[in-house]
Amino acid sequence: GIQVEQSPPDLILQEGANSTLRCNFSDSVNNLQWFHQNPWGQLINLFYIPSGTKQNGRLSATTVATERYSLLYISSSQTTDSGVYFCAVDTVRSNDYKLSFGAGTTVTVRA
Amino acid sequence: DGGITQSPKYLFRKEGQNVTLSCEQNLNHDAMYWYRQDPGQGLRLIYYSQIVNDFQKGDIAEGYSVSREKKESFPLTVTSAQKNPTAFYLCASRTDRNTEAFFGQGTRLTVV
Numbered sequence: 001g002i003q004v005e006q007s008p009p010d011l012i013l014q015e016g017a018n019s020t021l022r023c024n025f026s027d028s029v030n031n032l033q034w035f036h037q038n039p040w041g042q043l044i045n046l047f048y049i050p051s052g053t054k055q056n057g058r059l060s061a062t063t064v065a066t067e068r069y070s071l072l073y074i075s076s077s078q079t080t081d082s083g084v085y086f087c088a089v090d091t092v093r094s095n096d097y098k099l100s101f102g103a104g105t106t107v108t109v110r111a
Numbered sequence: 112d113g114g115i116t117q118s119p120k121y122l123f124r125k126e127g128q129n130v131t132l133s134c135e136q137n138l139n140h141d142a143m144y145w146y147r148q149d150p151g152q153g154l155r156l157i158y159y160s161q162i163v164n165d166f167q168k169g170d171i172a173e174g175y176s177v178s179r180e181k182k183e184s185f186p187l188t189v190t191s192a193q194k195n196p197t198a199f200y201l202c203a204s205r206t207d208r209n210t211e212a213f214f215g216q217g218t219r220l221t222v223v
Contacts, residue, residue, distance in 0.1 A: 031208070041148075041216070043201065050209075086153065097159055097161045099159075
């Protein structure tokens with residue numbers, strides 16, 4: 001099956017700093033999502049971004065499907081940005097409904 | 112209020128007992144999923160269902176069972192055969208493959 005790798009595994013930031021999270025995938029995809037898991041465990045949808053660039057406030061994401069990667073940018077980080085960020089993909093190669101997740105990037109923003 | 116509801120939020124069971132976790136959605140989604148998350152780990156797929164009366168094993172289906180008798184509901188039973196059932200369980204749904212998935216708030220299961 002498709003492999004999804006996220007980097008870095010851990011990121012510690014000072015409040016106000018900018019950062020970039022990366023998601024690489026081993027096969028062509030039709031769908032890519034970014035999620036933020038908050039301290040209570042809930043997964044919050046950040047972006048549905050099979051290709052192109054999107055922005056939502058201080059967050060933005062870019063997916064370059066032809067090169068098999070996606071980037072999530074966090075600008076002017078705040079302590080509420082802390083948590084785990086996951087990317088998830090659908091492969092184009094089958095009609096399978098599996099949604100495959102990366103291992104996540106744990107972000108800690110210090111005041 | 113539209114969304115995905117998992118219940119209960121916390122569940123405690125004695126070892127050897129089967130337990131069923133509830134997942135209900137009113138989003139009219141065809142596909143539903145169950146994931147397991149252990150502390151500090153990512154999400155692992157247990158079972159998924161593309162349509163009513165159909166479901167497939169995910170990557171870690173052993174010790175679990177599901178049913179999909181109604182479009183809105185996809186309950187997960189953790190059986191006594193599951194060696195390490197204590198974990199955080201997340202349910203998700205979406206319209207179709209290649210569409211945006213949404214998650215419930217999760218159920219924390221503790222087996223003592």
